[in-house]
Amino acid sequence: MAAPKVAVVGAGVVGLSTALSVAGAFPACSLALLAERFSPGTTSDVAAGMLIPHAAPDTPIHVQKQWFRETFTYLFAISNSAEASEAGVHLVSGWQVFKSAPEEDLPFWSDVVLGFRTMSEAELQKFPQHRYGQAFMTLKCDCPPYLLWMEKRLKAKGVQMCTRKVASLWELHSEYDIVVNCAGLGARRLVGDQQLLPVRGQVLQVHAPWVKNFIRDGDGLTYIYPGINSVTLGGTREKESWSLCPDPGTAKGIFGRCCSLEPSLRAARDVKVKVGLRPSRGSVRLQREVWSQAGAKILVVHNYGHGSGGFSMHWGTAKEAARLVGECIALLQGSSSRAKL
Amino acid sequence: MRVAVVGAGVAGLSTALCVLEQCGPRAPALRLAVHAERLSPRTASDGAAGLWQPYALHGRSPQETLWNKETFEYLLGHVGSPEAEEMGLFLVSGYNLFKEPVPDPVWKDIVLGFRHLTPRELELFPGYSYGWFNTALMLEGRRYLPWLTKRLMQRGVKFFHQKVESFQELFDQGADVVINCTGVRAGDLQPDPALQPGRGQVIKVRAPWVKHFIITHDLESGIYNSPYIIPGSEVTVLGGVNQLGNWSEENSAQDHRAIWESCCRLLPALQDAPIVEEWSGLRPVRPSVRLEREAVGPGRSEVIHNYGHGGFGITIHWGCAMAAARLCGSVLQERLPLRAARL
Numbered sequence: 001m002a003a004p005k006v007a008v009v010g011a012g013v014v015g016l017s018t019a020l021s022v023a024g025a026f027p028a029c030s031l032a033l034l035a036e037r038f039s040p041g042t043t044s045d046v047a048a049g050m051l052i053p054h055a056a057p058d059t060p061i062h063v064q065k066q067w068f069r070e071t072f073t074y075l076f077a078i079s080n081s082a083e084a085s086e087a088g089v090h091l092v093s094g095w096q097v098f099k100s101a102p103e104e105d106l107p108f109w110s111d112v113v114l115g116f117r118t119m120s121e122a123e124l125q126k127f128p129q130h131r132y133g134q135a136f137m138t139l140k141c142d143c144p145p146y147l148l149w150m151e152k153r154l155k156a157k158g159v160q161m162c163t164r165k166v167a168s169l170w171e172l173h174s175e176y177d178i179v180v181n182c183a184g185l186g187a188r189r190l191v192g193d194q195q196l197l198p199v200r201g202q203v204l205q206v207h208a209p210w211v212k213n214f215i216r217d218g219d220g221l222t223y224i225y226p227g228i229n230s231v232t233l234g235g236t237r238e239k240e241s242w243s244l245c246p247d248p249g250t251a252k253g254i255f256g257r258c259c260s261l262e263p264s265l266r267a268a269r270d271v272k273v274k275v276g277l278r279p280s281r282g283s284v285r286l287q288r289e290v291w292s293q294a295g296a297k298i299l300v301v302h303n304y305g306h307g308s309g310g311f312s313m314h315w316g317t318a319k320e321a322a323r324l325v326g327e328c329i330a331l332l333q334g335s336s337s338r339a340k341l
Numbered sequence: 342m343r344v345a346v347v348g349a350g351v352a353g354l355s356t357a358l359c360v361l362e363q364c365g366p367r368a369p370a371l372r373l374a375v376h377a378e379r380l381s382p383r384t385a386s387d388g389a390a391g392l393w394q395p396y397a398l399h400g401r402s403p404q405e406t407l408w409n410k411e412t413f414e415y416l417l418g419h420v421g422s423p424e425a426e427e428m429g430l431f432l433v434s435g436y437n438l439f440k441e442p443v444p445d446p447v448w449k450d451i452v453l454g455f456r457h458l459t460p461r462e463l464e465l466f467p468g469y470s471y472g473w474f475n476t477a478l479m480l481e482g483r484r485y486l487p488w489l490t491k492r493l494m495q496r497g498v499k500f501f502h503q504k505v506e507s508f509q510e511l512f513d514q515g516a517d518v519v520i521n522c523t524g525v526r527a528g529d530l531q532p533d534p535a536l537q538p539g540r541g542q543v544i545k546v547r548a549p550w551v552k553h554f555i556i557t558h559d560l561e562s563g564i565y566n567s568p569y570i571i572p573g574s575e576v577t578v579l580g581g582v583n584q585l586g587n588w589s590e591e592n593s594a595q596d597h598r599a600i601w602e603s604c605c606r607l608l609p610a611l612q613d614a615p616i617v618e619e620w621s622g623l624r625p626v627r628p629s630v631r632l633e634r635e636a637v638g639p640g641r642s643e644v645i646h647n648y649g650h651g652g653f654g655i656t657i658h659w660g661c662a663m664a665a666a667r668l669c670g671s672v673l674q675e676r677l678p679l680r681a682a683r684l
Contacts, residue, residue: 080465084610090550093434093474114462115474123453123476126421126432135454137462137474142550210431210574212552213476228550267426 003030004329005175009166009190010182010304011035012044013141013314016150018182018303021318022325023157029329032160032176036186039147043184044310046203046276048225048232049088049141050214051075052096053109053312058282061108064309067316069112074315075139088145088228093137094214095119097130097261102218113138127261130217140214141311142227166190169291173298178328180301180321185279187304193285196305198277200241202250204233204258206268215261220308222257224265231268233258237308239280246273281305284317288324290331299328342368342673345511347530348522349377349500351386351482351658352647354489356520359659359666361496368673375493376511378504378526381486385524386654388543388622390571390578391429391481392554393656396564397437397446402629408660410451415659416478429484433572434476435554436462438469443558445473452477466607469557477554480655481573505530512642518672520645520665525625527648533631536649539624540587541565541580542596544604546614548577555607557581565624565652568603576617579604583652585626592619624652632661634668643672 006029008019019033039045053068055061078089097119110116119133127133155161166172169179169190181187188196208231216223225232233254251273259265285302303321306313344364346357357375365371381387393416395401395409420430436458449455458472466472494500505511508530511519523530525538551572559567565583572578581603582596597619605611627649634645647665650657 080609082609082612084608085548085550085613086610088550090552092552115456115459117454117456120454209549210426210429210479212431212433212572226552263421263423264425264431266423 003028004177004332005030006032006178006180006325007172007176008033008180008182009035009169010184010186011038011147011151012042012182012184013143013147013310014184014303014306014317015182016147016154017314017318018180018321019154019159020150021315021322022180023154023159025322025326026329032162033154034162034164034166036163036165038151038161038163039144042147043276043279044147045143046201046274047143047311048203048223048227048234049143049146049311050225051113051139051312052216054220054308055108056283056307056309059284064313065108065112067313067320068109069316070319071313071315072112072139075141079139083149086145087149088142090140090142090228091137092140092214092226093135094216095123095133095135096216096218097124097127097133098218099130101132110136129260140225140227145228169298169300170293170296173296176298177332178299178301178325180303180325182303184304185277187279187285187302191302196279196281197240198242199280199307200236200238200243200275200277201234202236202246202254202273202275204251204254205230205272205274206233206265207270208265208268210264211262217261222261224258224262233265242277244275244277246275278307279305280307284313286317286320286324288328299331301325301328342370342676343372343374343516344518344520344669345516346373346375346520346522347377347505347511348524348648349375349380349486349490350384350522350524351486351654352524352650352661353377353520353522354486354493355658355662356522356647356665357493357498358489359662360520360669361493361498363663363666364670364673367670373493374499374501376501376503376505380500380502381490382483384482384486385622385624386482386486388541388620389482389655390543390573390580391479391485391655392433392571393478393480394556395446395448395653395656397556397558398443398560399564400447405630405657406447408657408664409448409653411660411663412657413451413478416480420478424488427484428488429479429481429574431479431574432476433479433554434474436466436556437473438466438555438557439471440469440559442471449475479573482655508642508644509638512638512640517676518643518645518669520647520669522647524648524650525623527625527646531637536625536627537586538588539565539626539652540582540584540589540621541624541652542582542592542600542621543578543580543619544597544600544616545576545578545618545620546611546616548572548611548614550610551577551608557607568600568607570604570608570611577614579611583624588623590621590623592621625649625654626651630657630661632664634672645669645672
């Protein structure tokens with residue numbers, strides 16, 4: 001049979017990495033990437049790209065850990081290579097501090113990141129309002145560089161990249177055999193998933209190049225993440241808020257909270273305010289379906305709903321999505337050989 | 342009372358500030374002047390990356406360890422202040438790498454979060470099998486020296502951009518005490534066979550993705566003669582040369598190649614980093630810091646020496662400045678009755 005025609009919908013961190021994973025596993029496929037928005041206009045572009053997972057409530061912890069570990073290992077190798085600066089992937093160390101003792105001593109990812117340990121008394125003195133802390137080193141994927149680097153690699157592999165708003169996956173049935181749905185929050189309308197809801201995040205990106213360590217409050221609301229050319233200050237987690245408009249009151253609040261953690265930020269300049277809507281769901285939807293209707297058929301693989309964990313989990317879920325694409329290809333080949341008999 | 346400080350690197354300027362703060366209150370008529378052949382950004386302190394870290398091995402004296410500790414604690418106390426950014430002061434974490442296990446450094450409890458590297462971390466550095474990780478401080482000379490200068494000028498300290506040819510010249514001008522912070526060129530004022538230059542060369546690049554310092558150690562080639570990478574606020578400093586007895590301040594193409602190749606081996610992505618500047622300077626190397634008072638010349642005038650800080654001038658500066666200021670205070674106290682007698 002002819003090479004399977006695969007379309008990946010979505011060009012955020014999940015869409016691009018899924019396309020890379022599929023291209024790597026199935027070089028014979030004809031692969032296209034379709035998205036309404038490319039970097040720097042995606043949700044991923046707003047995220048700091050820190051590899052610090054949030055436990056999603058409905059996915060078994062061992063699965064999340066495996067996805068995180070696969071992502072960490074993959075990015076660790078990139079950070080250590082000559083491409084690190086182009087890919088925007090770099091190691092960063094710092095502290096997660098708590099005002100009251102956290103529920104668990106050891107988060108599930110503590111042995112995946114590097115050098116995880118409890119903070120000493122001397123280190124905690126820098127954070128007078130906090131009583132307890134953890135120190136570790138992790139990875140950060142700066143966007144746009146990371147997304148642009150993936151786009152470049154996809155183009156080098158001959159993947160067609162198209163700016164296109166897909167209103168329904170059905171519209172693709174005549175052009176593609178397999179569609180991989182990495183539409184993030186767009187999946188709510190695209191496939192009618194009512195479980196998918198936005199969790200609004202507002203951040204500030206500032207010029208403060210002397211900040212070399214990350215600092216994060218264990219409540220997940222206040223964080224300082226030093227990137228290559230700017231420091232991301234956050235944030236908010238506003239459930240079911242759809243507004244993409246930066247809120248000045250919120251911006252002031254974020255700045256104030258971050259300055260209490262790191263007073264030197266008062267000297268920060270060139271403040272840019274950004275908003276992203278995390279595509280949140282109880283668990284990532286990672287499954288395949290056969291859609292058939294009036295004689296037409298498409299094989300669909302879903303890979304969306306990563307919430308706060310897009311960067312932390314992306315490579316693990318991309319690999320799983322590629323595996324599901326493999327199952328789809330086998331199905332196609334099976335029915336094609338049946339047709340020949 | 343007139344105090345003349347010779348030298349405007351980190352030692353001279355910080356000592357001048359300590360003298361003002363310690364001696365000023367008790368001697369309201371105190372007049373301070375700084376005389377220097379070279380001012381920021383032309384001093385050795387400006388060329389250095391500014392990382393606080395004493396020698397890792399070959400311990401120096403307990404006195405120097407104490408001065409290092411005093412400096413770290415003083416700086417740590419200021420890292421959260423509104424002044425920090427202008428001072429060029431910030432926290433930075435990083436690695437010290439070795440080819441074999443070594444004893445922990447005497448300063449392991451001074452820095453924050455000192456620990457050994459895990460096997461996974463060592464995978465990043467082929468050729469190195471042992472190492473440390475800790476959080477320390479950066480104090481960038483190019484920002485700190487102007488900050489000190491500004492504070493001194495605000496308090497009426499006069500600056501004279503000139504080479505002082507002798508201590509006597511300053512005493513003749515009316516100085517009650519001279520503080521000698523002339524660094525590697527101290528021998529021009531008074532021969533010191535223990536003092537020699539430790540020539541260093543650095544390449545400054547734009548590599549803002551580097552967030553950690555990496556200092557390698559080679560027990561055979563000696564301190565600072567092994568590649569290091571130190572991320573500053575604007576540039577990342579690549580170095581690893583320490584040539585004892587070499588007075589040249591010209592950049593050497595051979596040293597450039599050695600530094601570039603060895604640092605790119607440590608961090609392959611550096612190959613793409615644009616080079617912003619290259620600089621050579623002379624560390625004032627001495628078996629121990631000379632920090633003492635001495636009566637010189639026929640008039641038995643007092644000179645307080647504070648020089649010979651090797652490659653750890655930033656690291657030790659405040660402890661030494663306070664000690665030198667205390668000595669200055671004693672000298673001024675002793676001279677008070679003499680002064681009164683002259684009136």
